[in-house]
Amino acid sequence: MQVRITKAEQPKAKPDENKLGFGTIFTDHMFNMDYSVENGWHHPRIEPYAPLVMDPSTMVLHYGQGVFEGLKAYRNAKGEVQLFRPRENFKRLNASNHKLCIPKIDEAFALDALKQLLTVETDWVPSVPGTSLYIRPTIIATDPFLGVRASFTYRFFIILSPVGAYYAEGFNPVKIMVTKEHVRAVRGGVGDTKTMGNYAASLLAGDKAHQAGYTQVLWLDGVEQKFIEEVGAMNIFFVIDDELTTPMLSGSILPGITRDSVIALGKSWGMKVTERKISIDEVIDAHASGRLKEIFGSGTAAVISPVGELKYADTLITVGDGKVGPLAHKFFQAIQDIQYGAIEGPAGWVEAV
Numbered sequence: 001m002q003v004r005i006t007k008a009e010q011p012k013a014k015p016d017e018n019k020l021g022f023g024t025i026f027t028d029h030m031f032n033m034d035y036s037v038e039n040g041w042h043h044p045r046i047e048p049y050a051p052l053v054m055d056p057s058t059m060v061l062h063y064g065q066g067v068f069e070g071l072k073a074y075r076n077a078k079g080e081v082q083l084f085r086p087r088e089n090f091k092r093l094n095a096s097n098h099k100l101c102i103p104k105i106d107e108a109f110a111l112d113a114l115k116q117l118l119t120v121e122t123d124w125v126p127s128v129p130g131t132s133l134y135i136r137p138t139i140i141a142t143d144p145f146l147g148v149r150a151s152f153t154y155r156f157f158i159i160l161s162p163v164g165a166y167y168a169e170g171f172n173p174v175k176i177m178v179t180k181e182h183v184r185a186v187r188g189g190v191g192d193t194k195t196m197g198n199y200a201a202s203l204l205a206g207d208k209a210h211q212a213g214y215t216q217v218l219w220l221d222g223v224e225q226k227f228i229e230e231v232g233a234m235n236i237f238f239v240i241d242d243e244l245t246t247p248m249l250s251g252s253i254l255p256g257i258t259r260d261s262v263i264a265l266g267k268s269w270g271m272k273v274t275e276r277k278i279s280i281d282e283v284i285d286a287h288a289s290g291r292l293k294e295i296f297g298s299g300t301a302a303v304i305s306p307v308g309e310l311k312y313a314d315t316l317i318t319v320g321d322g323k324v325g326p327l328a329h330k331f332f333q334a335i336q337d338i339q340y341g342a343i344e345g346p347a348g349w350v351e352a353v
């Protein structure tokens with residue numbers, strides 16, 4: 001399939017790279033492709049960024065049959081644009097598609113289409129340290145129909161947004177709050193997919209945490225509310241004694257690509273890394289006995305997010321000395337250096353556009 005390219009007549013003015021926030025500015029072009037039962041995925045095209053016009057009865061608006069991904073394009077020191085493990089994102093998009101009854105995409109074709117879009121938009125990839133071009137592939141159900149079933153038609157689009165350095169104010173630890181009142185996902189559900197409803201379902205708990213002065217929610221499992229799952233929209237790691245440990249993928253946890261990268265790097269450095277069940281009680285006990293060294297989150301947006309304080313019911317713990325731990329710092333530096341091409345990562349992690 002050939003991607004048809006229609007250029008925008010009037011390119012937008014580029015934003016000040018030193019003042020970029022997150023997710024408010026979009027580039028001149030987007031990728032679009034449609035699905036129908038008769039034609040499969042067809043009509044791939046790059047065209048001017050524009051609103052989607054849709055019927056108010058469009059299925060995704062009512063039943064949330066939609067999935068997305070999040071990754072970034074980075075400018076290296078030579079001025080070239082590169083991607084970090086993008087094949088993993090399209091693989092995960094198809095895993096999400098499967099759970100949401102959305103027809104699979106051709107992963108290699110989607111990556112090639114993304115590269116073509118990035119080639120058209122190459123001037124939009126910022127070069128100030130820590131900045132990047134955020135990439136949001138999305139698939140939505142487009143039948144105009146109010147019955148509950150899987151849609152027969154879909155739209156796959158990719159939009160791009162230049163984003164600022166996540167730690168513009170410095171690499172500082174966050175405060176997190178364990179919730180027992182809300183759960184994010186349950187086994188057998190869709191917690192292991194990037195589907196829209198998961199995020200809508202997390203908002204109320206997030207609001208409550210913010211009101212109490214915390215940055216993120218620490219989610220426990222949906223059955224016993226005992227075992228740790230994730231933090232906000234990040235995976236989570238604990239350093240207890242000399243063990244780096246993270247909750248095992250139970251079916252309700254999002255399999256993060258940053259998570260996988262931390263595990264792989266930790267092992268390559270000779271660390272003891274485990275994926276297992278970790279209860280909140282174990283973490284509190286490890287802190288009480290002085291064995292809890294660090295807690296940090298992992299995800300594409302922040303790479304690594306160190307946790308300085310954790311609140312669970314009436315217990316408030318300060319992790320380490322409340323500052324950024326050495327391992328959080330080491331993983332952050334290593335992954336960021338690989339993403340921006342300052343050092344070479346494991347084979348296949350970085351891909352030129």
Ligand SMILES: *Cc1c(COP(=O)(O)O)cnc(C)c1O
Nearest residue numbers: 233234235254256257258299300
């Ligand atoms: C995207 C996401 C993550 C992190 O995944 P990465 O691939 O590392 O960006 C973790 N948890 C949730 C709920 C997410 O949506």
